[in-house]
Amino acid sequence: MKIIISNSSKEPIYEQITSQIKSAILAGELQEGTAIPSMRKLAKDLKISVITTKRAYEELEKAGFIYSIVGKGSFIAEQNLEVIKEKKLKVIEEQLGAVVTNSREIGLSLNELQQLLKIIYEGEG
Amino acid sequence: MFNLIRRDVILQKKMLLTFIPFIGFFIFMDSHPALIFLVASIFIPFNAYAYDEKAETNILLNSLPYTRKEIIASRYLGAIVYMALSIAVTSLALFIFNKPFALSDIAIGGGLFLLFTACTFPLFYIFKPGYISSVVLISFIFLAGIGPPIVIFLAENLTAITDFIASLSIPVIYTGAAVVIMTLYAVSWGVTTIIYQRKAF
Amino acid sequence: MENVVELTNVTKTFKDFSIKNMDLQVKQGFVTGFIGANGAGKSTTIKMIMNLLRPDAGEVKLFGLDYKTHEKAMKERIGFVYDGNVFFDGLNLKDIKRIVAPAYKQWDDTLFYRYVEQFELPLTKAMKTFSKGMQMKASLAIALSHHAELIIMDEPTAGLDPIFRRELLDLLQELMMDGDRTIFFSTHITTDLDRIADYIAFIQSGELVFNQSIHEVAENYALVKGGLELLDRDTEKAFIHIHRAPTGFEALADNMKAVKSIFGDTVVIERASLEDIMYYMKGGVPHV
The missing domain is CATH 1.10.287 (Helix Hairpins)
Incomplete structure (x- = not known):
């Protein structure tokens, strides 16, 4: 999963994450059922705080783009x-x-x- | 608890090398065996305080999973453990150098050590670090130098007490002294624990 | 149990300084950065959390437990790193380990040697010969080798070079892969926090000003710039502190929405950095 964060952007970091994951889904790069990294792993990889990835995932989940299973991780939801x-x-x-x-x-x-x-x-x- | 007592050996690894020459010096000076037992016993427990004042040891010990009660207990139990070990080593040294000594010398040396410990340990927690070495030195000189003349002075002037003590049999005197010293030691332990529990680091 | 550390109404008075009625919660699984100017009370608070200092009033709870009854169990679960070297500086790391390791039931020798290798620490040189950075690494290696759930650090990055500071942040981030782990650390270098902190607790003259997630801080605090003619007795109330200059004013606000509704597009509203917040509040917190 490719995500590029700009620290100088006015757009908050969590929004940069959500919009990039959304576009990857809409472009068909991330298929339904694909596992995405845990929020802690993503935070470490992007060198940002856990709460930021947590917020990004929560918003994606709310919007129906991903779903999480406790103990298993997060996955790309079925999209129409x-x-x-x-x-x-x-x-x-x-x-x-x-x-x-x-x-x-x-x-x-x-x-x-x-x-x-x-x-x-x-x-x- | 055992770990807390053991740490003195790790800390004093290098100092311990001077332990044998230290005892040797007193033996060659032909000091009284009781005095040799006393200074030998003092060596490790009091050196430990010299180390403790150097680093911010109290912050370290209190951040580790130990209670303040345990930290003080390790000091008081450690003093007894190291006294026993020192007496054993000293006895061996005296034996090797063919110096005669009696069991009573051990009893007197050990008894004086415990008395000295009981008097000085609480001071370590009352005085600020930095003064500790001087406190030990002064109290030692006080006890060693001024103590005996006072005892002699008291012995000559308070004949009622000396007569009373003289009238007692040797076993009774020893038992009595042991009880007095043990009581003082226990009181000192309790006092130090209370002082230490109130300290801030 | 959501809060690993819970200070309730904690008060501690010294001759010339005091902590007043502090309520502080540290959330499990997150990094909380504890900021404040020198002398604001950071170390005193940490000492109370570590039970090196007892509060005059109030309650300190860690893992839901109390120091009166569970001191050993609590400290078993804490890894600590202090500003200065608290280890016997005449000893080498191997001997220090021999003293510290047996104190912990959960001590992990393999893990310790892995950190020693990772940090390139010499085992047989006296601690006093270590540089500040190496002392810090050594403290960290010891703090991390007993599977602590809560890692408390007092100014861990002070006096470190930028490269090692970054390495340290990387390492902390790696530690946070374990979701049960909590980190609480004080610093006055706010850039350390931008990257890894989830929550920011800000202390000022012994009082906790706020303890918010970085998102809340970003959404609430704003730096506002505009012409002096906009200021009057009513509009000034939107700000915590105002700097006036002939060219205009610069002010800190803690309610960005309110500022937007009062001034609209007549002012420039920027996100306030932690440094801005600390700077503008140094005169004290107004009580409204």
């Missing part, structure tokens, strides 16, 4: 990827809608908006 993707898509649609409304208000053309989107999309890549 289609449903998740559809949900995400819906969120994106809503956000884009807002973007379009805002753009119209200041008279931004579709072309200009597309260019802006392109810069942001590629810049973040």
